[in-house]
Amino acid sequence: MSEIKIDLNNLNKSNWKTYRFDEIAKNISERVDPNNTDLKIYIGLEHIDSESLHIKRQGTPDDVNGQKLKFYKNDIIFGRRRAYQRKAGIATWDGFCSAHALVLRANPEVIDPELFPFFMHSDLFMNRAIDISVGSLSPTINWGTLKHQEFMIPPKDQYEKLAHLLWTAEGSIENLRQTHVELCQYKECLNKKHFEAYRKSPNRVGMYTSKVGSGVTPKGGSKVYQESGVQFIRSQNVLLGSFDMSDVAYISEEIHEKMSSSKVLNNDVLLNITGASIGRSAIYKSGESANVNQHVCILRTIEEELDPLFLSEFINSAFGQKQIPIITSWR
Known part of the structure; x- marks a missing residue:
């Protein structure tokens, strides 16, 4: 044609x-x-x-x-x-x-x-x-x-x-979707093969992190959220390997400073530790100021000892997801 x-x-x-x-x-x-x-x-x-x-x-x-x-x-x-x-x-x-x-x-x-x-x-x-x-x-x-x-x-x-x-166009999109599915399956196979070697490892994440801890809900709860300001990351924003910031909340710089212990830095691994989304993790790379609530844990690796990408991939792998009860007890 x-x-x-x-x-x-x-x-x-x-x-x-x-x-x-x-x-x-x-x-x-x-x-x-x-x-x-x-x-x-x-x-x-x-x-x-x-x-x-x-x-x-x-x-x-x-x-x-x-x-x-x-x-x-x-x-x-x-x-x-x-x-x-x-x-x-x-x-x-x-x-x-x-x-x-x-x-x-x-x-x-x-x-x-x-x-x-x-x-x-x-x-x-x-x-x-x-x-x-x-x-x-x-x-x-x-x-x-x-x-x-x-x-x-x-x-x-x-x-x-x-x-x-x-x-x-739809045919091309479906082909890309199928390719994506196949690549994800291939990646999971590689992860399983690689991470299986760590099944009996005596190492614990605390040995390779400088911070493991979650945030809090600011006093006043959602009433203190703003239209703009410092990103306040909640569990619904943390997906498997990525973030959905379409409904991210914002807090003031003043509240952010008061919650200094849960400030997020670049390359922090954020891990959902409660609810239906428990176990989802992603690496924060935005560069914008951010904080987290009590449902999200910050894992800050000592990068010379543990690559944050390795940690996030491990957690999100099928093998890692089976370890979530252990991972969430590391705090």
Whole structure:
């Protein structure tokens, strides 16, 4: 096929048309009783990954009770509850799904079914879905509201090109994801082989660190958090080998100085020591001033004796994770 060129930054939308959502897609509302069906595949919202077109997990009828929704191959299963999680996956078989989803089927007279999954994952659609959700604890979309929402759709000569371009890009992304998975598996094998040698080692981390200790919650708790200032790292910010600072808290320089014993320095290994995320660790390399709360432990190595990267990799390895009860007793 000849190369398709589309300037996504300067799309000509002069001939795009506006349609209601119920003109773009059909809501499939066939009901299924899990205790009385020949269908073998159940898809719950927990089986759909955020921001992914592909459904890679599944359940069985034995997993659930109560009325569910039937879907057919190539339908879109869209999580109408907590739409901010951006869950919309393509069914690759017939089955049934959670009633907290909508089963949607593209209208080929309006939009190419190949383009429809990308439309569903667009910021335009997802942001609208979030805006029309109702409820505070579990915001949910009602079909009666969604069907009246209007969106601009390109003509056939454009949406076919867009679909081809986007699926080509999606194929490249999936290949990269698979390569990443395989590299992680290879890395884990290497780590297991290497770290196995330390199973009976008499060495303890305290022999190679200048500091092992956690922080505290500042007086006043979250009420003293600020919009900016010194980063206050909590357990949700520490992942396996990296940090998620999207919701990092901030404290004042004054509080930071009062909590001087838990100041974070570059190359400190931060380790979660309580809760569901216990055992996750990462090396701090930001260079910005930071502090930690009582759920995060600082491991400051004597770098001539122990490389902090080695320590963090050890802790995050499968072998290291089995040692977490011992590691958290080193304090």
